[in-house]
Amino acid sequence: xxxxxxxxxxxxxxxxxxxxxxxxxxxxxxxxxxxxxxxxxxxxxxxxxxxxxxxxxxxxxxxxxxxxxxxxxxxxxxxxxxxxxxxxxxxxxxxxxxxxxxxxxxxxxxxxxxxxxxxxxxxxxxxxxxxxxxxxxxxxxxxxxxxxxxxxxxxxxxxxxxxxxxxxxxxxxxxxxxxxxxxxxxxxxxxxxxxxxxxxxxxxxxxxxxxxxxxxxxxxxxxxxxxxxxxxxxxxxxxxxxxxxxxxxxxxxxxxxxxxxxxxxxxxxxxxxxxxxxxxxxxxxxxxxxxxxxxxxxxxxxxxxxxxxxxxxxxxxxxxxxxxxxxxxxxxxxxxxxxxxxxxxxxxxxxxxxxxxxxxxxxxxxxxxxxxxxxxxxxxxxxxxxxxxxxxxxxxxxxxxxxxxxxxxxxxxxxxxxxxxxxxxxxxxxxxxxxxxxxxxxxxxxxxxxxxxxxxxxxxxxxxxxxxxxxxxxxxxxxxxxxxxxxxxxxxxxxxxxxxxxxxxxxxxxxxxx
Numbered sequence: 001x002x003x004x005x006x007x008x009x010x011x012x013x014x015x016x017x018x019x020x021x022x023x024x025x026x027x028x029x030x031x032x033x034x035x036x037x038x039x040x041x042x043x044x045x046x047x048x049x050x051x052x053x054x055x056x057x058x059x060x061x062x063x064x065x066x067x068x069x070x071x072x073x074x075x076x077x078x079x080x081x082x083x084x085x086x087x088x089x090x091x092x093x094x095x096x097x098x099x100x101x102x103x104x105x106x107x108x109x110x111x112x113x114x115x116x117x118x119x120x121x122x123x124x125x126x127x128x129x130x131x132x133x134x135x136x137x138x139x140x141x142x143x144x145x146x147x148x149x150x151x152x153x154x155x156x157x158x159x160x161x162x163x164x165x166x167x168x169x170x171x172x173x174x175x176x177x178x179x180x181x182x183x184x185x186x187x188x189x190x191x192x193x194x195x196x197x198x199x200x201x202x203x204x205x206x207x208x209x210x211x212x213x214x215x216x217x218x219x220x221x222x223x224x225x226x227x228x229x230x231x232x233x234x235x236x237x238x239x240x241x242x243x244x245x246x247x248x249x250x251x252x253x254x255x256x257x258x259x260x261x262x263x264x265x266x267x268x269x270x271x272x273x274x275x276x277x278x279x280x281x282x283x284x285x286x287x288x289x290x291x292x293x294x295x296x297x298x299x300x301x302x303x304x305x306x307x308x309x310x311x312x313x314x315x316x317x318x319x320x321x322x323x324x325x326x327x328x329x330x331x332x333x334x335x336x337x338x339x340x341x342x343x344x345x346x347x348x349x350x351x352x353x354x355x356x357x358x359x360x361x362x363x364x365x366x367x368x369x370x371x372x373x374x375x376x377x378x379x380x381x382x383x384x385x386x387x388x389x390x391x392x393x394x395x396x397x398x399x400x401x402x403x404x405x406x407x408x409x410x411x412x413x414x415x416x417x418x419x420x421x422x423x424x425x426x427x428x429x430x431x432x433x434x435x436x437x438x439x440x441x442x443x444x445x446x447x448x449x450x451x452x453x454x455x456x457x458x459x460x461x462x463x464x465x466x467x468x469x470x471x472x473x474x475x476x477x478x479x480x481x482x483x484x485x486x487x488x489x490x491x492x493x494x495x496x497x498x499x500x501x502x503x504x505x506x507x508x509x510x511x512x513x514x
Contacts, residue, residue, distance in 0.1 A: 017388045018212045034229040039441050041142045042135070044220045046473035051134040052447060053469075060404040061120040063460070068104055069113035070460065074345030076100040077361050092291035103282040104314075109274030113269035122265065125232050126258035128449045133253035135436060136429040138218070143425045145215040149223045151418040155411055156486045159201040166194040166400075173396065186396045205484035212482035220474040222482060232424040234433075239358045242431055248356040249432030253350055254432035256343040270332040274325035277316040283510050284309045342399035350430060357427035371413035376407035 044049065077099045106113070163496060170190040176182045216222045236242040287306040318325070385402040390393040428434040436446050 006404045008265050018139065032224050033227045034143065035222075035439070037146050037215075038139055038142050038436075038439060039227075041219050042436055042441060042446075043220065043470070044474035045138055045227075046294055047136055048131075048138050048184050049472040051131050052449070053428050053487040055127040055131050055449055055491045056452050059456055060123050062117060062124060062453070065113065065116035065120040066457075067460070068116060071103060071105045071111065071138060073104075074102045076102075092124070095290050096292070097290060098290045099286040101284045105280040106277070107280055107313075108276070108278040110248055110272030110277060112269050112272035113266040115272065118270065119262040119265035122258045122262035122427065124453060126255045127256035129251040129258060129448055132223045132432075132435055133224065133255060136251065136432070138405075139436075139439070140422075140426050140429045143229075144422045145211065145218050146223075146226060146229065147421050148211040148416040149215050150206070150226055150228070151414050152204065153226075153486045154414040156201070156484055158407055158410050159204045159412075160486065162197045162403070163194070163201050163401065166190065166197050168399075169396070170194050182396070189400065190396050193404070198430055207483045208408060208486070209482050216476055216479060218345050220476060222479055225487060227420060230351040232421065232428065235361070235424055235427060236431070242354040242358050242427060243351050245431040245433070246350050247347065250430060251346055251435075252346050253343070255337070256346040260336070260339040260343050263339040264334070267329065267336055270325065270328040274318055275320070276318075279300045279314045279316075280311075280312075281314045284312040354427065354430040357423050360423035361420055361427055362427065364416050364423055367416035368413065368420060371409055371416055374409040375406065378402065378409050382406050487495045 023208055077097070079095070079097050080092065081095045171181055173187045173190045177184065177187050182262075212223055236245065285306075285308045289304045291304055313396070382402040384397070385394050385398050389396070425434060427437075
């Protein structure tokens, strides 16, 4: 059951919400933006669709609990054939048919029904909070998978550039060695650096394939050329603010609170088992001997059909049940204590998540700033080393080291950008602000967890049912295995030969000759 509810935007006019409002794509198409990836996972990920089904099952606990306090009616019938009769029983019928109708109306059950309903309603609220938590967790995984693909594509691209440059440099080094401009040491250094670069590229490609498969698993479609994600808005200024909002709005805490409330009602249900119960009972009986009653000796025929009816009040007063009610009360109290402790544990986890995510996000911001400085500095250093090599004051190894330092700083930069974005989104999730209603996923009807509850709460038809369940989540069986192909443009700074020095005509004049 879905509808279009009013959304509580993350912040009205915020960058993330505005950037996410884009045309929709069909579930079978590849998502190119983060919003499209989030929407596909929201509509077709089996984790969240399964959690919705679990909540619908929890919704049914309310009408189940209410049924114990509603009237109950039963019909019983029997047909009996007496195959063997006593010879001295002249009035024993050969066959008989009986029918009984019974109506029972509960009047007082010690508060068991009331507490059962309240416990069920509390668990429904806990289920809704758990669904919110599943939604936020799913979106956090989508963001992580999305950013992992972007990061690993960049790393593969950087390593691919590095291999191409080192291959060109090795060929040039071998040619110059043939004419005596370089030594065997220079060639060996180029060969070693190229072998290391190829190994790094293979490792990066394997990681990219793994990240793409993870994306496919979570989102349900293969990643295309992913756009850069929008900026995350309204991140807290301090960990204390993050914790304060998390304690107030984190769905895991709300679910634990409702579970604690439900456990308190369970204690009332257990105590009701030792209290009196009163019901109004009505019963009608019908007997028909089907003409099989023999005529009496006096000539008077015994009636073949008899109808009776009774009505009254039934009181059940438990006197001794072997200690079972007391054990049930103690058991419910122990479970209540467990629910209280679980709430405390959940609060601790949420506090730790919020603070850790804030620390990682803040640290990653600082790493980004430092890495950007390092990348710019390493680019200037590489240009300078190449220029010095052209006049003979730097060796090929110096150029290789400068190029490797630039590559390392670029990898650190793209990794820090990924870490900062994922940590920032995880921080929003811990604060309870990373759900569909917060992200502006308004391209279609969002799932309404309350609609099914309203639909089933007051149903009392014993023969009611829903349609046969059908798969909701999309399958990925028909999608081809992912590869490590990267089509993003390369950095022109690295797409150049390492050794730019002019070719020398004789080995005697080579500054690198040993």
